[in-house]
Amino acid sequence: MEYFAPKSIAEALSLLERYGGEAKVIAGGTDVMVDIKYKEEPGCLINIKAIGGLAGIKENNGGVRIGPLTTIRDLETSALIRDKLPVLWEAAHQFASLQIRNTATIGGNICRASPSGETLTPLLVLEASGNIAFSDKETAEPFINFFSGPGKTTLGAKGLLTAIDVPYPAAESRGVYLKHAVRGAMDIAMVGVAVLITPDAAKKAVRDVRIGLGAVAPTPIRAAKAEASLRGKPLTPALLKQAAELAASEASPIDDQRSSAEYRRWIVEALTRRGLAQSWKAATGKEAV
Amino acid sequence: MAKAEFTVVGSSPARIGGVERVVGKGVYGIDVMLKDQLHGGILRSQYAHAKIVSIDISEAKALLGVHAVVTAADAPDVRYGRSYIDRYILARHKVRFMGDPVAAVAAETPALVKQALKKIKVVYEPLPVVIDPEDAMRPEAPTLHEDMPLPKNLPDGVKVKNVCGFTAVHVGDPEKAMAEADVIVEEAYETKMIHPQYLEPRMTAAQVEPNGRLTVWANAQAPFPVRQEVAKTLGMPLNKVRVISAELGGGFGGKGSGITSGAAVEPICALLAMKAKRAVMIVLDKAEETISTTIRAGAKMYIKTGVKKDGTIVARTGKVIYDAGAYSGFGTQAGGRCTNMLGGWYLMPNCHIDGYVVYTNKQVCGPVRGPGGPQAAFAVESHMDSIATKLGMDPAEFRMKNMPKPGDKIVGVPKLRDVSLGETIRIAKEKIGWGKVKLEKNQGIGIATGSWIESAGPGGGAVVKINEDGSATVHIGKIDMGTIPGFGIPLIVAEELGIPVSDVTVVNVDTDASPWDAGTVGSRGILVSGTAARLAAIDARGQIFKMAASLLEASPDDLEIKDKQIRVKGTPAKSVALATVATNAHNIIGEVIGRGYCDNLALMAEEKAHGSSQPFTTHACIVEVDTDTGNVKILKYVAVHDIGFPIHRAAVEGQIEGAAAMSIGQALCEQVVFDKNGRTMNPSFVDYLMPTINMMPRIETTLVPGYPGAGPYGAKGAGEIACVPPLACIANAIYNATGVRIRKLPLSPENVLRSLKEA
Amino acid sequence: MSFTINATINDKKVSASTEASTSLLEFLRDTLEMKGTKLCCNTGECGACTIIFNGKPINSCVTLAADADGATITTIEGLADGANLHAVQQAFIDTGAVQCGYCTPGYIMSVAALLDRTAKPTAEDIEEAVSGNICRCTGYAKIVDAIHLAADRLSGRA
Incomplete structure (x- = not known):
């Protein structure tokens, strides 16, 4: 296995251009190390940790720019994230163990593109985008278009995620990230649900709502039909229940060793209902009636 | 005996060997370093049941840096086992589970070992696979061991196959007594396979000394049986084999019963060392270990009990189907214990239980912490609550009603010296707040008792x-x-x-x-x-x-x-x-x-002369069930134990708390999951879920004085008994919270929610 | 492909060569023959291999050895001050929190890091700090006692 530790994005991109599918990019390494030990060793390992300027959390044009090498623990201990992006903070807080959070990076979590990846559904409901660099171009890609399957993204073999831009949600909005797992943070989520809700000025009806579902489809998804069923309407318990059922129908989970598809749908329904009710109460100070 | 008589026994000083362990200088098995040591690795079957047509090791042997490749052909045609002598150290003719060792390699580096294992070409002829022990007993099931006879004590006219152990319990005339019962409750319970998951991987190092003797370093719980079995399977005189034990990073019976537990890592490693003429060390990878070493077997238990209106038990009948896995291992013994314990530890004047231990194409049953006990107690103690419910009696009172007295017999114990069971129930009720504590919505309280052999x-x-x-x-x-x-x-x-x-x-x-x-x-x-x-x-x-x-x-x-x-x-x-x-x-x-x-x-x-001094226990807990997700949270857990005189009090408490935690894990989340082809679906710790600190309640331990055992100063064994009650204790609390009786483990969120929806 | 790692481990400058695919755990145990840090799951799920890396507890099994170049590392071998045990080490022995002892080195590193962050940890702090450290022997009760005892001793409360 060849090994490179490029010092610049340009150097990394030229290595990716040269090695393509042979290469594996490693950041924190908490997933890649397991692959090296238990799957095939890649032909070449590109360790991007020596590239300067890829870690950090900064306010930027009505939002936050997060460097891909920022560790999950850095997100969790950032007052800015906790204050302005609590849905993302909650995902960081429920991310594996402290030891893993100290090493794993948000960029690694995103590029891993696991359907259960903890930070992904929050990024979808926050309508965040990634800055993606290739040797010949650079684009801003909303994460809703970024994931194409388990482990697959629009980065392909030659792209590098160089920044994560998260716009601030409306000041009146409130949200939650709910993770379902047997043992809590340590486990891979059986289901993850992120909800962000914005009431209208009278706090009567739903102005905007976003629902992200994790671990129930080949990629993290938005529950578009459930969202549409709520927009512009007062949030009644009946509507809330109906939206949760819609979300469950939008999921396309599989049976695996962690749970059955049927159970995952039940959980999507339960957590969406819970997430909507909690977020609505936080946003309006009232129960859904 | 009063504590005051003694200077140090009964206290809790720092453990000997503590300092080494906290500074990282304890030498565990995997820390052993021999001069010029090679690395060893094992090739395991990728089929759960298949004929071995051929094994070609030529390419592996030819690799530079590979010093030995061994197969069954390199070892004597000798099998090992405990009751059925049914297993080779390296599979010969057939493989019977995924993980069965087929060949082994010793090489200069771990990477080279991996590479060489991949170059061994095994041609298999797949055979039908049977995963469920009840299916395996049917006449149409595939035969796992062509030359193993059925147990000699099987009753006449019983048509079964793949059975490698049979235990029958007969007391009184259960048929007659059952006919006279006022209330009969009949149920079926099932537990799943769990892995002991001691943290230190299983290892062996071996070298042939200049004088021709073989030295084996093993992190085994039973070094002498290892010596005997290594000598036997390699055809060596016993006195030419020396086994040295390093510090053991946990065992829980999984490293217990000589090579029967270790998937024969010791003789395989010795065989490599003899062939390579170099020291060889094998360390099993955790995922490899999870699919290949011995486990706490799953059991299906049918139980039927007749009682009088006043709560007096008059008869019990039942059947146990105990999953041995691909070889008999410790299955015959553990299944027998499970069968006896299905008779309970209360007064039982009439009883008939048949217990079958059955081969399946899965990994092998070992003597894991309280072999047979937790399984039986899940059925018995859940069933006790079901009966109490049917009678409209308080579950604790129903148990007290059938309490044995000193001198009485219980199933499997001809004479009890004294009986602390009632005292443990009384204290557990008090500690948990039985009948007093105010329970919120979806909260429930449960109790379960247990006993263990002390003989x-x-x-x-x-x-x-x-x-x-x-x-x-x-x-x-x-x-x-x-x-x-x-x-x-x-x-x-x-x-x-x-x-x-x-x-x-x-x-x-x-x-x-x-x-x-x-x-x-x-x-x-x-x-x-x-x-x-x-x-x-x-x-x-x-x-x-x-x-x-x-x-x-x-x-x-x-x-x-x-x-x-x-x-x-x-x-x-x-x-x-x-x-x-x-x-x-x-x-x-x-x-x-x-x-x-x-x-x-x-x-x-x-x-x-005086009867046996059985240890007894009662556990009680309060749980909260999330009826949206099926999650169960244990809010309070008390463990009340009579273990006689505690020689090292903290150590005894630690054994109780650890054993209880292991069964709490089995109750809530642990199981080895198989697909229909016999492949383990969750071999790594990512998906094999053991209890972590955030999901565990503080286990509040109380030791009951006044019932001395047969050990020194009146001590009784304490390592296993706390594994017995938790499964039913939690199931009973869930029943109390939701009104739903769950008879199949684990009480995982999915199983609980499904049961709630189906109720 | 091999290259040289220069790191400060337990206050000593260390220089040794390693392969690209080597984990930090393998580097410690096999290259440097420092066997105190324990191998268990090798996938970052059990915490037995926990070390303190640039001030933070991490799983050395899922960290590249290459990342140790220039790093400051404390392992279980470096926690005691000569013959004087660290308060966490002493508390683990005194409370009976060391049964088989195999999870102990990783546990102690996680707890030492916790008590560096927080003098009087709450139940929540403890859960956060050691949910990634599995102990199969104790059922955790004695470990919780050890953590509180060490915290009390370090802050002069006991």
Whole structure:
């Protein structure tokens, strides 16, 4: 296995251009190390940790720019994230163990593109985008278009995620990230649900709502039909229940060793209902009636 | 016995070997480093059931840096096993589960081992696979072992196959009694396979010494059975094999029963070392271990009980189907224990239970912590609550109604010496707030009891040597995995010799030097080695007193020993240092060597005369069920135990808390999941979920005094019994919270929610 | 492909060569023969291999050895001050939190890091700090006692 530790994005991109599918990019390494030990060793390992300027959390044009090498623990201990992006903070807080959070990076979590990846559904409901660099171009890609399957993204073999831009949600909005797992943070989520809700000025009806579902489809998804069923309407318990059922129908989970598809749908329904009710109460100070 | 009589036993000083462990200097099996050591690895079957057509090792052997490749052809045609001798160290003719060892390699580096294993070409002819033990018993099921007979004690007319053990319990006339019962409750329960998951991976290192002897380093709980089985399977004289035990990073029975538990890593490694003419070390990867070593088997249990309106149990019938896995392993013994325990530990005047132990294409049943007990207790103690519900009785009161008295018999125990069961129930009720605590919506309270064997079995010895500074060196045959060598034994020897605990050294087991022992298994450490070490220390003390008597011009009977001084009782001024006497011994007998034994025959006679002193326990808990997700959170958990006299109190509590945690894991989240082809779906810790600290309640332990056992100072074994009640305790609390009885483990969120939806 | 790692481990400068695919755990145990840090799951799920890396507890099994170049590392071998045990080490022995002892080195490193962050940890702090450290022997009760005892001793409360 060849090994490179490029010092610049340009150097990394030229290595990716040269090695393509042979290469594996490693950041924190908490997933890649397991692959090296238990799957095939890649032909070449590109360790991007020596590239300067890829870690950090900064306010930027009505939002936050997060460097891909920022560790999950850095997100969790950032007052800015906790204050302005609590849905993302909650995902960081429920991310594996402290030891893993100290090493794993948000960029690694995103590029891993696991359907259960903890930070992904929050990024979808926050309508965040990634800055993606290739040797010949650079684009801003909303994460809703970024994931194409388990482990697959629009980065392909030659792209590098160089920044994560998260716009601030409306000041009146409130949200939650709910993770379902047997043992809590340590486990891979059986289901993850992120909800962000914005009431209208009278706090009567739903102005905007976003629902992200994790671990129930080949990629993290938005529950578009459930969202549409709520927009512009007062949030009644009946509507809330109906939206949760819609979300469950939008999921396309599989049976695996962690749970059955049927159970995952039940959980999507339960957590969406819970997430909507909690977020609505936080946003309006009232129960859904 | 009152604690005040003693100097150190009954207290909780720092464990011997503690400092090494906290500074990272404890040498565990996997820390062993031999000179010029090669790395070994094992090729395992990728089929759950198949004929081996051919094995081609030529490409693997040709790799530079590969020093040995072995298959069954390199070992004698000898099988091993406990009741059925049905297993080769490397598969011959057939493989019977995914994980069955087929070949092994020794090479310069781990990477080279991996590469060589990939180059071994095995041609298989797949055979039909059977995963469920009930299916395996049917006539149309595939035959796993063509040349293994059915058990001789099977009743006439029973048509079964793949059965490798049968146990029948017959008491009274259950048919007649059942007909006279007012209420009959009939249920079926099922538990799943769990892995003991000790944290230290299983290892073996082996080398052939210049004199031709074979030395094996193993992190095994039973070094002497390992020696015997290595010699047997490799066709060597026993005295040419030496087994040395390193510190053990957990075992829980998984490293228990010689090579029967270890998937034969020891003889395979030895075979490699002999062929390579170099030292070889094998360390199993955790995922490899999860699919290949021995486990706590799953059981299906059918149970039917007849009771009178007043709550008196009149009869029980039942059937146990116990999953042995691909080989008999410890299945016959564990299944037999499960069958007996399905009869319960209450008064049971009429009973008939048949227990079948069945081969399936899965990994093999081992003697994992309380073999057979947790499974049986899940059925028995859930069933007790079901009966109480049907009778409209309080579950605790129903249990008290059927309480045995001293001198009574229970199933599997002809005579009880005394019975602490009722006392443990009383205290557990008080600690949990039974009938008093206010429960919120979706909260429930549960109780379950348990018992465990405390009886005669293999004996064992101890040697206590007194060094010239008055310190003591102790040899026993049991290893230290957080058990008696570090905790109980030093206290016992210090107590009897009047020396500080820190002056006692307990030597790791070396089969060339230590007394024979069946292994650190069956909660027998304190009974066997504790008894032997106490008698050995008393023997050494007698020798010391004899020599001191002449120095002090007193009778040996008038001497006492305290703070390393031998004194004439009542005349403390007349004294001599223990060190002086021990040094003087050099010129008389050389060294004071005390010997002691745990005498099995004496124990049996004692049991016959006065009955057995069974340990009993009651656990109680409060849970909260999330009816949206099925998640169960344990809010409070109390464990009340009679383990006789606690020699090292903190160690006893620790054993109870750890054993309870293991079964709480089995109750809530642990299981080895198989697909229909016999592949393990969750071999790594990512998906094999053991309890983490955030999901565990604080286990509140209470030790009940006043019921001495057969061990030293009245101790009873404490390593396994706390595994027995938790499964039913939690299931009963869930029933109390939701009104839904769940009869199949685990009580995972999915299983709970499904049960709630189906109810 | 091998290259040289220069790191400060337990206050000593260390220089040794390693392969690209080597984990930090393998580097410690096999290259440097420092066997105190324990191998268990090798996938970052059990915490037995926990070390303190640039001030933070991490799983050395899922960290590249290459990342140790220039790093400051404390392992279980470096926690005691000569013959004087660290308060966490002493508390683990005193409370009976060391049964088989195999999870102990990783546990102690996680707890030492916790008590560096927080003098009087709450139940929540403890859960956060050691949920990634599995103990199969104790059922955790004695470990919780050890953590509180060490915290009390370090801050002069006991």
